[in-house]
Amino acid sequence: MSSQTVDVMTTNDNLDERLRELCAAVLGIDTDVLTDSSSPETLGDWTSIRHLSLIAAVEEEFSIHFSVPEINSSQRFSELRRIVVGRLAQRT
């Protein structure tokens, strides 16, 4: 039962939702606005300074650590999710 719960928690769907909510909260936008191709170019609220806050929030939420190249390359929602999924997969 409990191991099933853990499986559910780590499915990509659930992770996608958590990540969306977090981005929306930190950037101050509605989740509906956020798409896979969202980036500082498409969202005015996604400033370079707020990106650092976003990474801090993601690191705290998922207990992971980004390298400087990863912080730079994650300035697109799909890429940010790819890095988080990759990190969580490494851990198991």
Next chain:
Amino acid sequence: MAQDAKPERHSSESEAAYRAKLAANPGSSSAALGLVRLLDRGGDRRTAQEVLRAFVAATGTHTSLMAAARQWESWEDSPLPGTLTIRVALTGSGTLAPLGAHLRVACAQAGLHPFVHVGDYGQWAQDLLAASSALYAFAPEIILVPLQAAELFPATLSDADASAATLAAERAAGISRIGALVDAVGQNAPGATLVLNTFAVPDRSPFGVLDLKVEGGQRERMMVLNSELISLVRDRRHVVVLDQDRVESRFGKSRVRDARLWYLGSVPFSDGFLPVLAAEYLRVIRPLKGLVRKCVVLDLDNTIWGGVVGEDGLEGIKLGGNDAPGNAFHDFQIALAALKRRGILLALCSKNNPDDVWEVIDSHPHMVLRRTDFAAVRLNWADKVSNLVEIADELNLGLESFVFLDDNPAERAMVAANLPAVLTVDLPGDPSHYLETLLALDVFDSLGVTDEDRARGEMYRNAQVRREFEVSRGGGDLTSHLEALAITVKIERATAFSLPRIAQLINKTNQFNMTTRRYTEAQVRAMVESGKAVVYSVKVADRFGDFGLTGVAIVEREQDSWLIDSFLLSCRVLGRGVEDALLAHIIESARKNGAKLLQSHFVATARNAAARGFFAMRGFQKIGSRIPEDGIELFQLSLESAQPATSHLRWLRVTTDDI
């Protein structure tokens, strides 16, 4: 289906759904923020702000803090009526926008509506030196300037080969730059408080283990630097120095900076340290806005000693000695006594038999706190909520001035639920941690300890003796009673010595206060120095002791007409004619200076009922509400017809230095 529903119904369903989701998961940012936005769109911003504050308090995650910062930013331009606001400007070394976001939230969590201005990267010198800068246009009440040694004193910090002459030159240049900032702020923002910081000694030295052995090691250099900085601003009343080194040590210096953020974006502080630093700045901002706790209400059994005196007796309770937990309770009492010396009142509220309690307090060899240390005492079996309300009444303090310390979670829950204004502290289960819990509260700070603070405990004891005297005199008419008190009143112009206390009184007096206008010490000083207004202080004493400086009036003087901007008196001296003596002095002074008219503002608040009717009863005519939406009522008195009103105050001996 959703399309059929009416919009109102739809939104109330969503509110219930959000609330249910939030109740099930208090950390859900989507539920909390969804509810906040829904309430806000529905016009209930007050509740929206309550929900947001509760969410931040319950989670404290980086996500919730950043989301709250965004939300408060969107609310910035429209503060709710009746809320206290604060205008914070931030400029200094590195990228400070993240600190600005955390400050915004920290102010909001303290109940202040925040206006925050963050200077552009690298612009601090221009921001502060140019009178026309955007920073000054923002009209800040407080200007925070976190400077980094890496920017101003790079050789001092890390050049192990630098000669003494090089270091001295760098130090002199940097200190003189800071001196120029201090002067510029004094000129360009005369009412504002400037917050500088010490330069932290890094956690690693370029001299390695020999740092303290070599001449001019890193720590020694930083100590000299900081000591020069402190001397520079010691006598500058508008400057506060935040001890950055101490704050960083407490947090852990190796975690203060996040190298990635520094190299990527010149952000000088890690995400973990930012809320800690913001909290430290709040220790200056809160007292600036009068948000200070003034009284600690203490339980006894298992709170200031171990065990239950009613069962264990004088010899059975745990207090003092070399064993835990008696030694921990002893240290806790020493810290409480230190608070009392800073002017914080102590009160007792315990369900106990008074005789048992007094036996311990008067005769236990290791009691630090004694009978005379307590300004108010409630030893009974009544509920603590009523007792706290009574103590607040007795001490003439609002409940927002109180801190409640009790080991019993049930008592704490009762007080927290019924008196949310009281700070109810979650004491840890183990008394070993009481001391650090008390020390970490950081709610007792004031921006200058005044003589009145130090003597406050004694004043309240005098009040107890005074009450006994009043009881002993029984009936008798009021005048002879007042004559027997031998009251003296001293009316003086504000001086550099009295300004701190005057500002303190302006910011904490709620009841007998005609306009409840809050001014910082720097603002009052600016008024005095510019000659824009006359600031009067009133000192009161009687045969039982000194009340100290307990009244203030601020009067704007025009040729023909004087205007009372502020007029306030501490409740402790009300009802003795002191307020009439002060008004009579202003009337006389106005008349002597050729004024024909004395006007006064009055602003009704939830708490100044005691002041209502004062001007009308002294012959002033109400001439309407000049600015009705601000609630300012205007009264005036023609000085050509009015008679001096002191003749009936014959029990007062009034002296003045104001001619």
